Amino acid sequence: xxxxQGSTINWDRAIARNxxxxxxxxxxxxxxxxxxxxxxxxxxxxxxxxxILRILRAAESAVRRLIVIAARDVVVVVxxxxxxxxxxxxTTTTTSTPAVLALPxxxxxxxxxxxxxxxxxxxxxxxxxxxxxxxxxxxxxxNPTPDDEIDATRxxxxxxxxxxxxxxxxxxxxxxxxxxxxxxxxxxxxxxxSPMRPGWPPGRRKRAFHEVDDVLxxxxxxxxxxxxxxxx
Numbered sequence: 001x002x003x004x005q006g007s008t009i010n011w012d013r014a015i016a017r018n019x020x021x022x023x024x025x026x027x028x029x030x031x032x033x034x035x036x037x038x039x040x041x042x043x044x045x046x047x048x049x050x051x052i053l054r055i056l057r058a059a060e061s062a063v064r065r066l067i068v069i070a071a072r073d074v075v076v077v078v079x080x081x082x083x084x085x086x087x088x089x090x091t092t093t094t095t096s097t098p099a100v101l102a103l104p105x106x107x108x109x110x111x112x113x114x115x116x117x118x119x120x121x122x123x124x125x126x127x128x129x130x131x132x133x134x135x136x137x138x139x140x141x142x143n144p145t146p147d148d149e150i151d152a153t154r155x156x157x158x159x160x161x162x163x164x165x166x167x168x169x170x171x172x173x174x175x176x177x178x179x180x181x182x183x184x185x186x187x188x189x190x191x192x193x194s195p196m197r198p199g200w201p202p203g204r205r206k207r208a209f210h211e212v213d214d215v216l217x218x219x220x221x222x223x224x225x226x227x228x229x230x231x232x
Contacts, residue, residue: 014222015069018062019166021215025059026163033152033159042153047146049155055212056158058203060103062216063165065223067105068195071173071180072226078181101157103165105176106190107197196223 029052034041044052128135165172176195182188201220205213 009222009225011069011072011226014218015066015169018066018215018219018222019169021211022059022062022066023166025055025210025212025215026159026166029055029059029159030163033156035156035159042151043149044152044155045146046144046148046150049150049152052155052159054203055210056155056162056203058201058205058210058212058216060158060162061107061201061203062212062219063103063162064105064107064195065201065216065219066169067165067172067176068223069219069226070169071176074173074177076174076177076181078178078185078187080185080187099157099160100164101154101161103161103172105172105179106192106195107202109192109197110199194227196220196227 030036032048032052033044179188179190179195183190183193201216203212204216204220208214208217
């Protein structure tokens with residue numbers, strides 16, 4: 001296929017180049033998060049957690065677009081199973097938490113929340129009974145600081161899920177092809193037609209400050225070219 005500039009796209013080379021770049025970025029994120037040698041801490045300083053999360057959001061968007069590119073020629077057949085109302089649903093439950101959080105195939109959609117910001121009370125009632133009880137002590141209000149330790153469990157699981165996706169792009173491409181086939185048959189619950197949300201991708205920044213921004217920009221453009229090829 002040729003892109004908008006008329007040049008021929010080597011899809012395999014484009015996927016391999018961007019996948020290698022994302023693996024390098026992910027390795028750096030693993031090191032920053034302390035996920036080396038099979039050990040990891042339960043918490044991270046707030047400033048480091050937020051820094052990793054900013055890069056991770058863009059990396060997840062880039063990988064989703066690599067999956068779109070990899071799935072451009074994948075065709076699957078989905079069997080339509082009749083519903084059996086007499087079948088009793090299974091009640092088996094599990095209490096274990098997976099160590100890997102699977103990468104969602106669909107972009108998170110933008111949320112438009114027009115509610116006014118919540119306000120915190122600046123005064124505190126100090127009710128007491130004279131001669132019987134003392135006034136209640138004023139609670140200490142502590143503002144968050146960059147060095148506060150916060151839970152990093154979900155962040156670690158997202159990093160592991162992103163690594164699993166990069167290690168199995170073909171498998172995730174088949175996941176996306178199954179999603180599209182079910183969408184066309186009206187079998188999935190998604191109300192969206194495309195895995196990519198309209199407009200800019202999640203994690204996109206107007207001014208690049210990290211290598212991941214350039215990777216996301218290229219993957220986003222290539223994914224749109226791949227989708228045009230699918231619909232042509």
